[in-house]
Every structure is written in C-alpha cells, then in structure tokens.
Amino acid sequence: MNKPVDTPAAILTGAEAVVEMLRAHGVEVIFGLCGDTSLPLYDALARLPHGMKHVLTRDERHAAYMADGYARVSGKVGVCEGPSGGGATYILPGLVEANESSVPVLGINTDIAVSSRGRYTLTELDQRALMKPLTKWNAVLDRSADIPRVFRAAFNAMTTGRPGAAHIALPFDVQNGPVDRAEVWGDPSLGQYPSRRVAPDPFHVELAAKLLRAAKRPLFICGGGPVISGAQGELLELAERLSAPVATTISGQGSISEEHPLAVGVVGSNGGTPETRAVVDQADLVVFVGCRAGSVTTERWRHPVPGKVKVIHIDVDADTIGANYPVDVPLVADAKLALAALNEALDGVQRPLDAAAVRAAKEQKFAKFNALAASNDAPIKPERVVAELSKALDADAIVVADPGTPCPYLSAYYPVRRTGRTLFSNRAHGALGYSMAAAVGAHFGRPSVKTVAVMGDGSFGMCAGELETLVRYKLPLTLIVIRNAVYGWIKAGQKTGYGERYFSVDFGVTDHAKVAEAFGVKSWKVEDPAKLHAALKAAVSYGGPTLVDVECQPLHEAKAPVSEWVA
Ligand SMILES: Cc1ncc(C[n+]2csc(CCOP(=O)(O)OP(=O)(O)O)c2C)c(N)n1
Numbered sequence: 001m002n003k004p005v006d007t008p009a010a011i012l013t014g015a016e017a018v019v020e021m022l023r024a025h026g027v028e029v030i031f032g033l034c035g036d037t038s039l040p041l042y043d044a045l046a047r048l049p050h051g052m053k054h055v056l057t058r059d060e061r062h063a064a065y066m067a068d069g070y071a072r073v074s075g076k077v078g079v080c081e082g083p084s085g086g087g088a089t090y091i092l093p094g095l096v097e098a099n100e101s102s103v104p105v106l107g108i109n110t111d112i113a114v115s116s117r118g119r120y121t122l123t124e125l126d127q128r129a130l131m132k133p134l135t136k137w138n139a140v141l142d143r144s145a146d147i148p149r150v151f152r153a154a155f156n157a158m159t160t161g162r163p164g165a166a167h168i169a170l171p172f173d174v175q176n177g178p179v180d181r182a183e184v185w186g187d188p189s190l191g192q193y194p195s196r197r198v199a200p201d202p203f204h205v206e207l208a209a210k211l212l213r214a215a216k217r218p219l220f221i222c223g224g225g226p227v228i229s230g231a232q233g234e235l236l237e238l239a240e241r242l243s244a245p246v247a248t249t250i251s252g253q254g255s256i257s258e259e260h261p262l263a264v265g266v267v268g269s270n271g272g273t274p275e276t277r278a279v280v281d282q283a284d285l286v287v288f289v290g291c292r293a294g295s296v297t298t299e300r301w302r303h304p305v306p307g308k309v310k311v312i313h314i315d316v317d318a319d320t321i322g323a324n325y326p327v328d329v330p331l332v333a334d335a336k337l338a339l340a341a342l343n344e345a346l347d348g349v350q351r352p353l354d355a356a357a358v359r360a361a362k363e364q365k366f367a368k369f370n371a372l373a374a375s376n377d378a379p380i381k382p383e384r385v386v387a388e389l390s391k392a393l394d395a396d397a398i399v400v401a402d403p404g405t406p407c408p409y410l411s412a413y414y415p416v417r418r419t420g421r422t423l424f425s426n427r428a429h430g431a432l433g434y435s436m437a438a439a440v441g442a443h444f445g446r447p448s449v450k451t452v453a454v455m456g457d458g459s460f461g462m463c464a465g466e467l468e469t470l471v472r473y474k475l476p477l478t479l480i481v482i483r484n485a486v487y488g489w490i491k492a493g494q495k496t497g498y499g500e501r502y503f504s505v506d507f508g509v510t511d512h513a514k515v516a517e518a519f520g521v522k523s524w525k526v527e528d529p530a531k532l533h534a535a536l537k538a539a540v541s542y543g544g545p546t547l548v549d550v551e552c553q554p555l556h557e558a559k560a561p562v563s564e565w566v567a
Helices: 014-024 036-047 060-074 086-100 127-134 144-159 172-176 202-214 225-229 232-242 274-282 335-345 356-373 382-392 406-413 435-445 457-472 488-497 512-519 529-541
Strands: 011-013 029-032 053-056 078-082 105-111 137-140 166-171 178-180 218-222 246-248 263-266 285-289 310-315 329-332 398-401 423-425 451-456 477-483 522-526 546-551
Touching: 011 014, 014 036, 014 144, 014 172, 014 178, 029 060, 029 435, 036 078, 036 105, 036 172, 053 435, 053 457, 060 078, 060 086, 060 105, 060 423, 060 435, 060 457, 078 086, 086 105, 086 127, 105 127, 105 144, 105 172, 127 137, 127 166, 137 144, 144 166, 144 172, 144 178, 166 172, 202 285, 202 310, 202 329, 202 335, 218 232, 218 274, 225 232, 225 335, 232 335, 246 274, 263 274, 263 356, 263 406, 274 356, 285 335, 310 335, 356 382, 356 406, 382 406, 382 451, 382 477, 382 529, 398 406, 398 435, 406 423, 406 451, 435 451, 435 457, 435 477, 451 457, 457 477, 457 512, 477 512, 477 529, 512 522, 512 546, 522 529, 529 546
Parallel strands: 029 053, 029 078, 078 105, 105 166, 137 166, 218 246, 218 285, 246 263, 285 310, 310 329, 398 423, 398 451, 451 477, 477 546, 522 546
Antiparallel strands: 011 178
C-alpha cells in the first residue's frame, strides 16, 4: 500500500486527500481544464509534492480522450478532470467511449457546494444521474470523510472484471472539509489493468479442448480482450499448436503481429474485405476471444453464420457470451488465463503449420491494395496515404485513427507489425475528433515512440483548438489530415443506399496547414502524390508537433474496405 506523502498534518483537506488518493494508486498524469469549482483541487495540486504531471487542455472532451489514449497504451488508469456544469457535459463523450471500449478512465468533475444544492446555483447539474448510465461506476461525494473509500472503490471498479470508466463528482465544500490522514491509503496495483484476473472453470476448459481437438478448421476472432489482458503469448502458442488462423476486430489489432503466417488481419464490415471474410466462412469452429461478436465484426451476424459453426466464447464479461451466437462452450475468464488453460489442456497437440489459405487471402487482398497505392492520381488515393505512412513509420510507432477514411483504410491495410496497442480507433461510439487528443494521451503513455493521428477534415473541425496544447507542450506528434471537403463516410452511404441523392454533406475547403501554422505547428500541404513520401518523412522525424494536410480522393469515390459499399 502506498502511504501518503510526508505532510505533518493529521487532518488533510478533501482536495489534498484527492491528490493523495490519486498518487496512492500510481497516477502519473492528469489531463484537465480548470474552473471556479476546481480552485481548491488546483491549489492542492499546486502545493503538494505529489510528482504527478497536470496537462492543461483546451476542451474537457479532449482531456477525457487524452486519458483514454494514455490508458490504452500504458496499461494504467487514465485520469481526467474538469469543473461543474459544462465541464461535466463536455467531459462525458470521452468517458462513454472509454467505458464502452473497456478502457479504465477516471473522470473527476468538481461541483457546486453541497450547501448550495437546489438553490438555482450557477452550473448546478445532477452529475450522478448524468454519469450513471454511461460509466461503470460513479459517485457524488456528499462529505469529505468519504473521499478515500470512494476513490478506492472507483479504482477497484475500473480495473477488475471488464475494465471501464468511473466518475466522481467532487463538490466545492467537500474539497475544503476534513479527512483523517490515516484513512488515506490505496493499492497501486489497482492503478493498472487488469488488476485482478478471473480463471476459467476447468469443466468448460475440458469441453473447449475437446471441441478444439475435433475441429478441422478452427479460427480465432479476437476483440480488444487479448490486448487488454496481455494474452498475446498464450494466443500465439495456441494458434500455432492448432495451426488456426487468427482474425481480429479493429480493437483486437495487436493481438498478433499481422506479419505472422496465421494472422488474417481485420474482419468485419469496417476494415474487412471479401478475402478476409472468406477465411471466416471456411471455419468450422470459431473461438471469440474478448470479443462481443457485434454488428461490425460479424457483418450484422452473417459471418460467421449463427448455428452453422461451433462457437467457443471467451470473455471476462459473462453478459457478452451468448448474446449474439449460440455458444457451445462459454469460458467466463480473463483471456490470458483462459488461453493458458487451453494450452495446458491441449498439451501434446501440435498440428503442422498450414497457412496456405491465409496466405492466399492476404496476397489477393494486398494485390488489389498495392495496385491502388501505386497510383499517381490526384487527388491522392487513400491507399497511397496508408502505403506511404507505413513506409515512413517504425513498427513500434503508435497510430490513432479517426472515423471516416482513416479507420477502415488503416485497419485494413496498415500493417500492425507488433503485438500490443500500436494502432487504435474509438470504435465504441466513433465520435469524430478523437484522434488528436487520444494521440496526445498516447504520447504521455509511451513517450519513447512516435505517435501519429490520422483524421478527416470533419474530425479536424471538431478538435482544432487543441493544437495549442500540442505546441505548448512541444509534443513531437504528427497529425495527418485527409482533406476532401466532405463528410465522406455519409456521402458514401447516400451514394450506395440512397440513389446518390446527396444532401447536406459537402463543406468548404480549409487550408489545414495554414491553420496549424497559425498555432505554431510545422506544416506541409500535399496535393502531388510524388511529394507525399518526403513530406511524411520530414514530418515524422521533426522534433515538435507537425501536420500534413493531404488532398485526398473523397471517400464516396474511393474503393474503401467497407462491405456495405463494396456489395
Ligand atoms: C461526433 C460525430 N458526429 C457525426 C458522426 C457521423 N459520421 C461518421 S463518419 C462522418 C463523416 C466523416 O467526415 P470526415 O471526418 O471529413 O472524414 P471522411 O469521411 O470525409 O473521410 C460522420 C459525419 C460521427 N461519427 N461523430
């Protein structure tokens, strides 16, 4: 247990206790934005020798996205904070995304004083009701003495079972009230996830092993679970033992290196292709690992066909098992422990490696991609952007993709060469404008590698103000803006599903390089595909924030790996 820092007082203020509780759980960085109700908390952060870094943001949405990006790559809880009223409504989108994506993020909003409740006080808001349906765990503090217990409960909830977001509302007078210093303690192991692992029922392990032995063409479909659980080693051992292909969802990328002969890549309606779908359709047994088998992964529950394949479903969250597919064997467990148990049960099984079907699927998929990526057409094809970016970045670089063009293209074609979290996107709610802030957080979580955010111009419009933060902290991030002056994803939907009746989806051209330059970001504008490589190389090797504005083929005219449009 971490003891509080050595301050002489036996009684701390509530705000001091909050700082101590964060430190006791191993928190290193807090992303946030100030407000009137936060003054005691900020003062405690200013006075105490806690060693934590506070990153001042320009929007609470981005503070929460930063905490999310930080948590995704560091394996630690991300922390964000903001004031009452608008600070709470603005921080909310990031908490929802984190919660639904199984990312532990703690949101703290300060609040009006308990003594001011119900008196039409400026910024009064029912934070308990606001956050309850959207977080895994939340509380509004009514008295200072509860601070230690409430923070311990929040860290426990965030990092056990299925990880998720927690929210604490911290009223002004609660920050000033007394807390007994002896109560201020925490377990730093709860600051990481998963902090406690759940082992599978041996009975179900035996049943699963029996099915795996009997299966002719078993296939793994990995969601975010294996990466969250750090189960990559156990997954690889089992896949190689069975010579079974490993497909992933977008969140599951990093479960296996996509260079491995058994790695299929992404399957599903966003980022999947007809070739990867064919591998799914060939399976006679599917093992979903830390995967909800949702609409995108399964192309609306059509691939695999429910009832036509045997299913083993591994998930730490029992609710997901059997929600969409009839399940032959449920394994309610941490992915690492479940896969380790299966390896043990299958000890002695070692099938010869047969990766011919996976190799053929990948070759076919990438032959089509490479032809488009070699194109010298202007506006530049998205395939060319992805190909040039993969050449410009090291295998350990982190790439964050916004919805629109970036997500399907990067998840389908950017080669994830490492296990662990190196490419990610906000797949729970897919709100535009996520990647820039998430990349900031990812940089703080893993500062030794290059981090890049790829966004559409729609996303840029939703996050541009945060450029100032990148400049203030001199962050060596590279932002790539796919400029096409349209909400392309929606226009593509109008093209394929609504007889090309385009309505209210086009917007004006912005010179993103000039905007970024005005903030102090070194920028490039690229319209000629021949100049893209040099610009990307220069941008990623520069020591401060950079932006590359790329004029791109609009998504509705491109050959995007999105199954509804391909059909
Ligand atoms: C906050 C939010 N509002 C609306 C949407 C719906 N939406 C999904 S993709 C998309 C278009 C994205 O446009 P842009 O960022 O320019 O990328 P493009 O599709 O043109 O590549 C929209 C509006 C969303 N995902 N998030």
